[in-house]
Amino acid sequence: MALEKVPTGINGFDPIALGGLPSGRCTLVTGSTGTGKTLFAMEFLARGVAKYGTPGVFVTFEEPPADLRRNATSLGFPIEQWEAEGKWRFVDASVDTSQESTTTGYYNYAALVSRIESAVNTINAERVCIDSIGAVLARYPNVASVRAELFRFVSHLKELGVTSVVTAERLQEYNGVSKLGVEEFVLDNVIVLRNVLRGERRRRTVEIVKFRGAPHRTGEWLFTIDPIDGLVIIPLAFLRPGTHASTERVSTGNPGLDRMCGGGIYRDSIVMLTGPTGSGKTLTGLKFTQAAFDAGERCLLYTFDETLEQLSRSAMGWGLDLAAMQQTGRLRVVSSYPETASIEDHFLNVRREIETFQPRRVVIDTLSALERIVAPRGLLDFVLALSALLREGQISSLYTSAPTGRFTSSLTPAIASEIASLIDTTITLRYVVRAGNMHRVIAILQHRGSGHDTAIRQVAIDDDGMHIGDPLPDATPLHDEEDYTP
Template identity: 85%
Template structure:
């Protein structure tokens, strides 16, 4: 950091500080703006609560709308002991809702002096390093014109700076992509601007956070996906889960099919993430079940997610291949879960998978199929999901099999750039396809990618019988286009 660089104050909000390149600039005011339901109050609450819980920095919360009692309950649901902090003198609520609703406050005559004095007294009594104002719009709307708003807001922000605190000020906006704030001047007065959005896309809500400016300080640009979790609060995906590179395993793990193991040079590495693509009926689920069976045979735990079938359907399919799925689950080595993509957002599906991994501690994971998630998310969202998943799995060295079915008969709906980015996150890519020969359709398999290891580059015919899946000799006349579709 250069001598002139502003020091950052970490927010502690899950995944936000990587966007902010360390946190909010110390001693300055940050405007957090958004439409109804975007999470402005939650951002302010978490900024204060995590500052105290994780960094020992007391805070003052000024509320113009919600009562302190409601805010205490909301904070308690996230595990923050605000009432205890209040008793200890490390957290102070200032309820300014009475002032903001007084009929005697005629437009243009509100005086910030009394409020600033109260905030200053609370900051000194609490020895606060952080202050939140939620929401400044309750007062600004009373001024007759934008010139008055700008003048008075500038004075108010100047007083906050003189207190030496790092503050968050929330404000409303009417539309998601038209302007920054309601009155159109707040963003010019405050040093930093963060926008929270809650956009309806394809009948589903998509939450994003964007840092518009940090005056005199660097930050990441663009919109970043986040969710509001009832346990963890704001979670920005995938940045909340990215970690520095970990140890690369050299241990080989069986995929549950001896022919496939041979094509992969003796199996896959312990920390591998394997993508198996193929159309309906090509053998993806069978491969996933054999992969889970191999975990059981090795005495390892396996977590199996299916987004396409019920557990009853999956058990029926497994029984057809000689696998008693309920019995294997009964041993405690397999946990099979079934859900449909439409039951939750892509972010919430990811958080549910993460919680299952942390609780069950599997050595293997099967997700069948991730392409089903395309029904609820844009391509960029699917990329974020895969990126966060790989960041989560690698430190645990969980051998993972992801299956995927093309949305069209032979092609994927993903854009080439997104498809290439997803492929770059995968260690091994195996494709199952149908090819036409002699007037009939034949299954074939090819290992398109096997990072860090030799592998069989041949396109081999696939036979499925009562005992499972077997590979035949290479097909010299297999179509060269087979290798073109390698992504979800």
């Protein structure tokens, strides 16, 4: 018989845990400094109260309750109110650990268990958090004593019938699970939080090492700590099954491209536009934006490649006054260099803009710029999470991306290949050589659910924008930058 699961309510964690933590058992949450152990414990209790109406007891060995209440305020958790309502109870063991001699070689677990039992019974608690057990385990003279006493303590928690989270420290990210090396063997479940420095940037991940007798997803999952939303596992916090597919068509802003797409793109489409530098990606994004503006729709234009001033200057060259468009309230332009934040924080910023501005269209120019700050898996998680949000809101969206190098034989960048199954329409802009001259061309590689033009067509760019012309037969792709002779 499958173990019952207790949902944590933590953003994106329960899909990894396939429903939550095993009911009535103890889960070890271990991690180095700054990984979010206390926050995980806090959210497990707080979201249990807020979402599921299950009272909880928080046992603290380090931070006093006053500090924990204050920290919870930014996340919108009214701890003091819950205490008054009998939904939350603190057991402050920080005084005990500070007063007992560190040389005594033991800790009075019996007294602590009695206090926890009293708190649990007083408010009928179903969840208990212990933060952090490492403050006590270090007092024991040897590993055998640690294991025996920890087993006794965990057994008492199980007898109370609560689902508990116990936090503990670890010294290294990929060498062992816990600091003393025995905690993970005593407790039924083990979750590891990591905060790894890679490429001069930190990357937080969560991994379920074991659920004794219960299934779970394996591997490391990217997460961030948001000052408002707390722990957010990306992309699982945002992946939801779709419920509707639109049949309404909207314009791309280019009549020729609309004709190639069979009359435009579907309202809830996500379009990937790829091409080397100078091929017309930003211009297409600006025209896509203008199409939204002309239709009376809100559009969010997010650029990772240029400043607002540079983008406005380029737009003005094609007759688009971005400042005037923004003043109407129908356009919001956000310029953010990739290096100013982590990929997770960039995602949360884009998400917040979408939630506050409520656009009908979104342009991201370009995904390629984000490759400077993140590994391919991290960028894939970013796009997966963002695409899930856009689909849920039925927002017409355009991503742009460039292959590696100015001129490349690859039709699509790596990220475009990775997310091909998520994209509705894939359009590529290319440089080709014909009769000794270089030409721009455009082709539609994919247009899900609709007929489309399969020709490779010539493209011209002038002061009026991009013009799509006749098919260009016998064109040879320009493979490498050294093949280009100005």
